[in-house]
Amino acid sequence: MAALFRNRHLTGWLLASPLAAVLAFFLVLPILMIVVVSFWGATEFSIYPAFEFDNYHFLLTSPVTLQVFLNTFKYALVTWALTLGIGFAVAWFLAFHVRSQTWQIALFLLCTIPFWTSNIIRMISWIPFLGRNGLANSTLISWGVIDEPLEWLLFSDFSVILAFVHLYTLFMVVPIFNTMMRIDRSLIEAANDAGASGFQILTNVIIPLCKPGIMIGSIFVVTLVMGDFITVRFMSGSQSANVGRLISNDIALLQYPSAAATAVILLVTVLMVIGTLLRFVDIRKEL
């Protein structure tokens, strides 16, 4: 028995098996099920096992699919750019501008406070704020900036992206802040001594060293935005669609096979995006 446990391979397998079992059961199996169901057929109120390409055929030939995927990419790209900009700035401020570690921790915790409430509540609270007679419009009117309420503030792409940025910026801040804190300060001093300007330090020292953090944050934001359906539904007043909404509509109408096919295509797309992102940075090496 004791000899058995000394066998490095066996202990290795044993240590890994609980997680492997959990993942196999709760991740791999459901995904396989989704793939299988995506080939099934559906009637009005039931689904039946089959092996047909109808769902994919409809999906890949419908002009709506292309439009909706483009819309999803648009949301992902714009949200990514904005969260990256804001997230990087906030992380920079926390890591390099705030000197005392106590303040760093205090301010960092401050960033996380909104996460104590549900993200749906945080999102919906924008609606009365941005509405036609909402706080934003009435303030702008009372300041005399505008005469008529701005219609595009709510139920538009603007409000969708605003909510996304609001919800997901922290997912950028945390990993970037983390990598920034691990940058050896003497490197910055060295760059300074070598005559580099502030901008050169940023582009030649800090950004390259922050790449893993940026990449992890990007993966978070891109996957969250691409998989979302509820933010788009509420903030666009149901007027815009992304892939998540296609899936949720199908599920609501009992069209599980078609929903599964859309989910498979979305999964493949997101994996391709992440694969592309990972080509830029070897996260494992950098961590």
Next chain:
Amino acid sequence: MTQAPKTGLSRRTLLTGAAAGVAASAFPAPMIWAQNIKDITLRQFGTGVSNLNEVAQKVKEDLGFTLEMTALDSDAVTQRAATQPKSFDIADIEYWICKKVWPTGNLQAMDTSKIANYDKIVGIFRNGKLTPESTIAQGTAPHSVGFTSGPGGKDFVAEESGWMTLIPTIYNADTLGIRPDLIGRPIESWTELLNPEFRGKASILDISSIGIMDAAMVCEAMGEIAYGDKGNMTREEIDKTMAIFTEAKKAGQFRAFWKTFDESVNLMASGEVVIQSMWSPAITAVKSRGIPCVYQPLKEGYRSWGGGIGLSANLSGLALDAAYEYINWYLSGWVGGFLMRQGYYSAVPETSKDFMSENEWGYWFEGKPATDTITNPQGQPMAQAGDVRDGGSFYDRMGAVACWNAVMDENQYMVRKWNEFIAA
């Protein structure tokens, strides 16, 4: 009968019980199971409109057994009724949902001879006619999916076969809701929904099977499309309807689409929207915030819907008896009065009359001016003395139904087109 210890059955009591049973079946007494029935729990689910906790409380008081209520949206209700038959005992669903769900065999036919007030149920649910002179509106009219051929039947039959699929409980005539204070002129036709005057201030509901009906009412009123049957459109009719609405959407006609009751209330109350498809209690919810809101009767008529309760195929024995008692109680008036005070109609209006004041009956049912303040069941004032209900009396409103909520033969095609409209 194997659970002897619970009921304390011995051979002797069994024999006397059998004798009593013979006697009881000859003279059916409603409460034979009075003792055991207290242990029964019936699980009911349905849309929020009639899944009210007050009803469950009253059931406990009047009948003694427990009713568990779950409220879901129409899509989720359909889904559950079709896919999870073991998760419920009583399904509180709409007639168009019944058309989808009944063929699955998850519900069982109900024997109308066990329904005490069956003869008093309004004609809409029996032969389709409100009064003998009425014409039957388009769409999935409740009587057309209200009867099946017999116990175990999965079909629908046209005549009153004695086996009902759903026992009708609640129904109403829907129209557009408007903010009279923000519009400032009379609204008389469905066409106003697409009137450019309300650009960016209109809304329609994003539940495809109902939304398409509202859309069809508008297109027909505009004279753009002449439908054979709005409740069962051809592909061409669907294409044309969605083309008109897509064009309007792209021109910015709609502020938002709504899917839940609360969303429609908020859109209207905040002034984001001044004209939209709406449900009756949503109007009252806006009004109870002190904001003027009218359920505007329109000259083309109403889009109507009806709901009923169906019994799960898994119900049997004592639980089934309890369910029948519940149904009989439902039609006996208290619930009807409760629902009518919110603006719905009861399937057996005459029994509800006893549970409403003369003023309430006059206002809600007969369309007479209120003689005193009208309050909703929670006690909030809904109308003042002298006010008249929007649309008038029961016969004025239900007599002007142009179309029933429906499921079309081309439903899947319609859903895809609707999704394209939302994504456009």
